[in-house]
Amino acid sequence: MGSGLPLWDKLAESVLSPLGYDVLEASLKGGKSRVLLVRLERKDEAPITVSDLERANRALGAELDRLEALLPERYLLQVESPGADRPLFTARHFERFVGLKVRVRSTDGSFTGRVGPVRGDTVEFVLEKGEIRTLKLGTFKAQLAEWPDKPR
16 A cells, blocks of 8 residues: 555445456655545446546545545545556456456566466466466455456
């Protein structure tokens, strides 16, 4: 998180989850001009629309106005779909993107590979030349390195 506080994730999730959204990231970034960035996806896994973003922005903005003491004097609320640099966290995220290229950072180093089978809380990655790496969820960070032709 940009501010180091999981508070933004919890706050965004508490407002947006009842509206049918999953929060992928919520962080306060920047120096003098602060940006509260919230990336979300629909729980039904349909593509995010402009009206989804407007709805989420209005709901979250209203809650932030109510809690103004938590925020810096000036900030910009930015609600967006994750786009091409989409972070992947859960087994379901990896299941949706099996076969696509992802960038992975772990304690054993960084690599790019294709998402392979997901078994329980482990994900298999297929690297160049067929090398296979299996990692446990929560022990690494991953984001898409390519975008699917059709929404998944």
